[in-house]
Amino acid sequence: MCEAHLRRIVPSGATASLDGAQMNTIRTYSVGLGYGSVLAMVISYTDNHSVLWAIIDSLLSWFYVLYHLIFH
Numbered sequence: 834m835c836e837a838h839l840r841r842i843v844p845s846g847a848t849a850s851l852d853g854a855q856m857n858t859i860r861t862y863s864v865g866l867g868y869g870s871v872l873a874m875v876i877s878y879t880d881n882h883s884v885l886w887a888i889i890d891s892l893l894s895w896f897y898v899l900y901h902l903i904f905h
Contacts, residue, residue, distance in 0.1 A: 869894040876901050 870891040876898065877883075877890035890897040 869898060873897040873901075880905070 873894050874887045874891035878887040880901075881887070893900075
């Protein structure tokens with residue numbers, strides 16, 4: 834999440850003060866969600882050979898990855 838995005842979230846007149854550690858945490862968390870979605874999509878397509886299921890499973894992200902690890 835970049836500072837410009839935070840400015841859109843915070844109402845005008847209010848200030849958002851984040852130090853470097855907090856910004857790194859936000860960036861790491863958002864990147865982690867992206868990796869989960871891509872990983873779920875690759876696993877799903879490899880198993881099902883279906884683009885539709887790959888898209889649906891990518892929306893489930895880490896939940897699908899955990900499901901696949903437990904039940905396959």
